[in-house]
Amino acid sequence: MYTELFKLCGFEPDEIERERPRINKAFKILGIEEKDIERGENRLRQYLDVELLGVRKFLGIWMRELVNLVLAREEHDKVVYSDFPMELRPLMSMMLSTEEKDVYFATPGQIINMTIGQIFDKLTPFLEAGEENGLPPGAAHCALYQTRLGAMVKGVIPFPDLSVIASYHCDQPSEAEELLHEVYGVPVAHLDSCPDANWGDWPKFNDHRVRYGASQARKLFQTFEKVIGCQMTEEAIRATNKANAIYRLKFQQLAELIGHADPQPIRQASMAHAFFLNSMPTRDIEGKQEALEILVDEVQQRVDEGRGVVEKGAPGVFSTITISVDPSITYMIEQAGLAIRIQIPFWLGPWVLTKHPYRDWADMIGVGPCLDIPHSCQAHVTINLENCRAFNVDGVINFYPYSCREWTPTVMITKKVIEKELGIPVLILEGDSYDTRNYSASQLRTRVETFAELLRATKATKAASR
Amino acid sequence: MITAGVDVGAATAKTAIISDGKILSYAVIPTGDSVARAAERVTRAALEQAGLSMADLSFVISTGYGRNGVAFANKTASEIICHAKGVNLLMPAARTVIDIGGQDSKVIGVRENGTVSDFVMNDKCAAGTGRFLEVMAGVLGLDIEEMGPISCTSKEPCPISNTCTIFAETEMVSLRAEGRTREDLVAGIHKAVASRVVVMGKTVGYREQVVFTGGVAKNTGVKNSLEAGIGLPILIPEEPQIMGALGAALLAKAELSRQ
Numbered sequence: 001m002y003t004e005l006f007k008l009c010g011f012e013p014d015e016i017e018r019e020r021p022r023i024n025k026a027f028k029i030l031g032i033e034e035k036d037i038e039r040g041e042n043r044l045r046q047y048l049d050v051e052l053l054g055v056r057k058f059l060g061i062w063m064r065e066l067v068n069l070v071l072a073r074e075e076h077d078k079v080v081y082s083d084f085p086m087e088l089r090p091l092m093s094m095m096l097s098t099e100e101k102d103v104y105f106a107t108p109g110q111i112i113n114m115t116i117g118q119i120f121d122k123l124t125p126f127l128e129a130g131e132e133n134g135l136p137p138g139a140a141h142c143a144l145y146q147t148r149l150g151a152m153v154k155g156v157i158p159f160p161d162l163s164v165i166a167s168y169h170c171d172q173p174s175e176a177e178e179l180l181h182e183v184y185g186v187p188v189a190h191l192d193s194c195p196d197a198n199w200g201d202w203p204k205f206n207d208h209r210v211r212y213g214a215s216q217a218r219k220l221f222q223t224f225e226k227v228i229g230c231q232m233t234e235e236a237i238r239a240t241n242k243a244n245a246i247y248r249l250k251f252q253q254l255a256e257l258i259g260h261a262d263p264q265p266i267r268q269a270s271m272a273h274a275f276f277l278n279s280m281p282t283r284d285i286e287g288k289q290e291a292l293e294i295l296v297d298e299v300q301q302r303v304d305e306g307r308g309v310v311e312k313g314a315p316g317v318f319s320t321i322t323i324s325v326d327p328s329i330t331y332m333i334e335q336a337g338l339a340i341r342i343q344i345p346f347w348l349g350p351w352v353l354t355k356h357p358y359r360d361w362a363d364m365i366g367v368g369p370c371l372d373i374p375h376s377c378q379a380h381v382t383i384n385l386e387n388c389r390a391f392n393v394d395g396v397i398n399f400y401p402y403s404c405r406e407w408t409p410t411v412m413i414t415k416k417v418i419e420k421e422l423g424i425p426v427l428i429l430e431g432d433s434y435d436t437r438n439y440s441a442s443q444l445r446t447r448v449e450t451f452a453e454l455l456r457a458t459k460a461t462k463a464a465s466r
Numbered sequence: 467m468i469t470a471g472v473d474v475g476a477a478t479a480k481t482a483i484i485s486d487g488k489i490l491s492y493a494v495i496p497t498g499d500s501v502a503r504a505a506e507r508v509t510r511a512a513l514e515q516a517g518l519s520m521a522d523l524s525f526v527i528s529t530g531y532g533r534n535g536v537a538f539a540n541k542t543a544s545e546i547i548c549h550a551k552g553v554n555l556l557m558p559a560a561r562t563v564i565d566i567g568g569q570d571s572k573v574i575g576v577r578e579n580g581t582v583s584d585f586v587m588n589d590k591c592a593a594g595t596g597r598f599l600e601v602m603a604g605v606l607g608l609d610i611e612e613m614g615p616i617s618c619t620s621k622e623p624c625p626i627s628n629t630c631t632i633f634a635e636t637e638m639v640s641l642r643a644e645g646r647t648r649e650d651l652v653a654g655i656h657k658a659v660a661s662r663v664v665v666m667g668k669t670v671g672y673r674e675q676v677v678f679t680g681g682v683a684k685n686t687g688v689k690n691s692l693e694a695g696i697g698l699p700i701l702i703p704e705e706p707q708i709m710g711a712l713g714a715a716l717l718a719k720a721e722l723s724r725q
């Protein structure tokens with residue numbers, strides 16, 4: 001019943017056969033039925049560029065991880081979890097330090113969002129279970145954490161032996177993990193940070209803040225060694241840095257290729273699958289690198305042939321929508337005839353790559369994808385502005401995710417600064433990054449279509465006056 | 467060349483039929499439970515008034531939240547663009563449109579040629595919309611048409627502190643228990659709706675002439691509160707509810723000429 005779905009996710013027929021018993025078991029636990037599979041296939045075809053092998057291969061990595069996650073307890077000695085906004089490198093180094101032991105690493109919230117949410121559109125039971133078991137609705141809890149808690153209490157995924165969590169941008173992970181620790185007895189390794197930088201401080205951080213961050217990192221690794229019984233090895237750290245740098249740079253190349261192309265060669269939702277593997281500790285390091293290499297070649301081919309998913313000459317926008325659970329909003333923007341040149345946080349500006357002082361101590365920790373979305377309001381605004389400049393966009397679609405502490409504080413300031421500095425319009429779209437129950441797509445559509453019309457008219461006027 | 471605009475909103479469905487830039491007829495009916503049925507019925511009603519049939523329509527554009535459910539439309543357009551266009555025909559000096567409908571409210575900046583220069587729309591919350599007024603009318607046992615005239619006799623509008631429809635409903639009950647008059651309550655409700663919209667629209671700015679459209683523009687109480695809020699006079703077209711449909715019909719005409 002799911003052969004076609006798995007083919008769309010890059011599985012070869014023999015792998016589907018070989019994995020059938022595991023998939024059957026995992027889907028039964030997850031409650032995935034025939035109608036869900038049909039919906040999944042339709043959504044993949046509608047929202048993603050599944051005709052590209054690179055995209056299918058990325059989807060395959062997520063689907064394999066979903067099955068691995070559900071069966072983790074019966075297949076592995078120990079289970080370690082993390083989730084956004086934890087940076088990948090500490091996790092990956094931990095994972096690579098455990099080669100001798102049978103330890104499974106995952107970011108379960110992310111895996112469930114990208115598969116059960118984005119592909120199957122079946123997140124509500126998990127959200128409700130999270131809401132009923134300690135993260136109630138109406139209290140602005142982050143749906144990512146409601147989902148992962150819900151999946152655990154429903155018995156769909158195991159409780160971990162250790163949860164590794166960070167409070168880079170917001171208090172929500174720490175709060176949710178405190179609950180996991182107090183109520184469910186899960187050991188938690190917590191990376192604290194001093195997030196509140198003064199306006200004007202970024203990108204400089206004072207020594208005290210850097211030292212504090214480093215001391216927190218040491219504490220984190222000590223807890224990991226105590227609970228899991230593995231020493232962090234130099235070799236693992238080196239291997240992590242190397243693999244991470246290679247992947248990140250290639251991804252950067254892809255983001256720039258798409259951002260400067262006209263017409264927009266692939267859907268931004270397809271990019272999201274590659275992006276989120278930046279922070280997902282999969283053991284399939286070679287697989288994700290291979291998928292990325294293939295995707296870059298395929299996109300290059302489309303660019304060379306002038307093929308795209310949006311009309312050539314379309315107005316270009318910078319968008320800050322999180323394409324994790326719901327690919328329909330970015331799809332709606334593309335359908336309205338706007339080319340999404342760049343999607344934050346897919347691109348690192350050179351000013352971040354070169355100037356960030358965390359690099360001095362934090363080749364190991366603290367930066368990575370989080371570099372692009374650092375814990376400073378001023379940094380948010382600056383990075384948004386620089387993204388607009390770098391890709392010469394005609395307008396901005398700035399997302400306002402209700403319960404997100406990280407994004408919401410800077411939405412209005414970003415609008416003001418961009419409109420003032422660049423003289424381009426900024427549309428604010430309210431929604432939720434991880435919970436589609438919190439907004440109505442039809443209401444967003446009116447704004448997006450009007451905004452598209454507005455940008456087209458402005459572009460036409462500019463062209464006529466030239 | 468006869469064209470039609472069909473605006474299916476959350477509360478009402480409207481059709482305007484035009485020929486050479488002149489309104490031939492229009493109709494307004496409640497949307498009810500079926501967008502497709504409402505669109506069909508309201509268009510037939512407008513056609514009947516003009517002594518026309520579906521076959522006489524050269525081009526139809528649908529708008530409003532139900533725009534994708536209008537099977538006989540040749541094209542769709544967003545209601546923000548349509549409202550600006552419709553107002554521009556009747557009141558060419560308008561530079562700002564405040565549209566308050568059943569489920570949403572918008573402030574639209576309009577250029578001389580009727581295109582949109584900027585806009586803002588309410589978020590998912592029902593406060594600041596016609597729905598809020600309907601719920602409050604229900605609580606007070608009034609018809610929606612009575613609200614405007616009643617509020618005009620208020621001496622001291624009650625401050626309504628809750629912007630949430632649900633909370634405001636309970637607040638209303640306790641204010642009534644305190645003995646506040648119906649007039650003051652209704653005036654307070656209008657002030658609450660207006661202040662939501664006034665604040666929201668500040669990002670677009672209010673430039674004269676300011677025109678008020680949508681079903682709520684029929685409520686003089688809301689109009690007065692909006693005027694007090696923005697400090698500018700507000701004009702209302704003769705039939706404010708059909709501006710979106712009229713704009714759609716005008717866009718349909720433009721589309722035909724282009725083809």
Ligand SMILES: Nc1ncnc2c1ncn2[C@@H]1O[C@H](COP(=O)(O)OP(=O)(O)O)[C@@H](O)[C@H]1O
Pocket residue numbers: 474475476477478479530566567568569570595596597599600610611612614679680681682683684685707
């Ligand atoms: N005669 C009237 N007097 C006062 N308010 C009215 C009147 N008719 C309609 N309304 C208000 O207008 C709202 C509907 O506006 P409308 O523009 O038709 O909405 P939509 O386009 O969203 O369906 C109703 O919720 C009601 O509050």
Ligand code: SF4
Pocket residue numbers: 590591592593629630631632633
């Ligand atoms: S319940 Fe209140 S706050 Fe919530 S959407 Fe409705 S009116 Fe708005």
